[in-house]
Structure formats: structure tokens, C-alpha cells
Amino acid sequence: MLLQSHAGEIELLPAAAQGMPNGSVKGLKARGGFEIDIDWKNGVLASAGIRSLAGALPLALWPGMRDVNYQQGDTFRWDGVESLI
Secondary structure, eight states, X not given: OOEEEETTEEEESTTOOTTOSSEEEEEEEETTTEEEEEXXXXXXXXXXXXXXXXXXXXXXXXXXXXXXXXXXXXXXXXXXXEEEO
């Protein structure tokens, strides 16, 4: 499984397939009006881009990461360091 979204949270790579240790995907849709691109290496998240297609709403991305307050059109990029662009 590449993505799970529920209860206002998005979890990336909650159950990465052993047969796909490396890969990438673009355009996954998540609840709340988000579009997500991810890359992974050795079964671990390497980078992510999360775009808000809806209006403003807070989102907890995954445990241990701060909440991000998105506005419509915002993109959050993660490559080991948080950044909202």
C-alpha cells in the first residue's frame, strides 16, 4: 500500500511491498482534496510532494511531523527536510 488517508491524516508508504523496494508514483489522491507524488528507496520514503486542491485545512502528515496548514494551491515538498512552497 502506497498511501492511506483517514481521520485528517495522510500516511505515506504504510505497507511498502517487498517486491518493489524502489519506485515512484505521481498523482495519488487523498481525502481532503490532496494530490501526492512520492519516491521511495529501499522501502523507505525518499521524497514527497503534496498539493492542496481544496481550500485551507490543517493536515497531520505522519507521526512525529508537525501539522501543516495548507491553503488552496499550496505544495508541501519533503526530501528529508520539511518545506512549504
